[in-house]
Amino acid sequence: MLIGELAQASGTTTKTLRYYEQAGLIPAPGRTAGGYRDYPPEALSRLDFIRRGQAAGLTLAQVRGVLDVRDRGLAPCEHVHDLLDAHLTALDRQIADLHALRDTVAGLRDSVDTIDPATCAPGTICRYI
């Protein structure tokens, strides 16, 4: 399988595949006589896993962590559980932070509607922020 075919099959680009190889996410494949990358069929399932990991909001470094465990011949179940657990905690905090920010911004925006701009102090940049 040439790089362009794999890119098409996995819904990504040749640029990205070379980048993944350089980043240690996919192993360097064999080469054809002409020096072209020649991927085995299982490269596709590896790319699907990477895509699913990304869809779950994991970084490529985290995905690579799981792949590294798997490549050492181990079952990554515990690792995956801990990773998802930590990710969930981070997401919860991120959502809470964003919620607080949202309320702050909503208050600021409403203040623009309700506070008379004539009461702005001359030396300030903006009365509302």
Next chain:
Amino acid sequence: MLIGELAQASGTTTKTLRYYEQAGLIPAPGRTAGGYRDYPPEALSRLDFIRRGQAAGLTLAQVRGVLDVRDRGLAPCEHVHDLLDAHLTALDRQIADLHALRDTVAGLRDSVDTIDPATCAPGTICRYI
């Protein structure tokens, strides 16, 4: 006011102040005989505004947009209202996206606890992601 004093007073660093100047967020101040930056007192309120804008989750480019309006001698009220409104919309979508992601990740994590790892297919990377 020298740059170190302003940095201390505004709770930032000299590096950041030079960066803000280069980025067009604060005007280039006068210089002392020795070539040191010499800030006027109102630089502090400008930096406070920048900090409040950042606390509201605005980018420096957005903050600079407000400052540009103000520097042209106009009241930025309408601009600020529109900016905050758009920001609020973006925040709401971001929160919704994050919520959906959170639910997905929670489902994945729980599947690690409930699905028997012995049922993993040998060719796959991970049964859970």
Next chain:
DNA sequence: CTGGTCCTTCCAGTGCAGTGGAAGGTCAAC
């Protein structure tokens, strides 16, 4: 044999908001 498409490597840039460090100038105190 030529044209077109695919592939190769390598270097550099994107956006965001700074941060690090080198090489050197200024100023006040001792």
Next chain:
DNA sequence: GTTGACCTTCCACTGCACTGGAAGGACCAG
């Protein structure tokens, strides 16, 4: 006069996940 703190400019780097482009080789159809 010298130490030390502060300042100057300039260039490069951080993290993240790519993306763009140049220069050149491989391969296939007509």
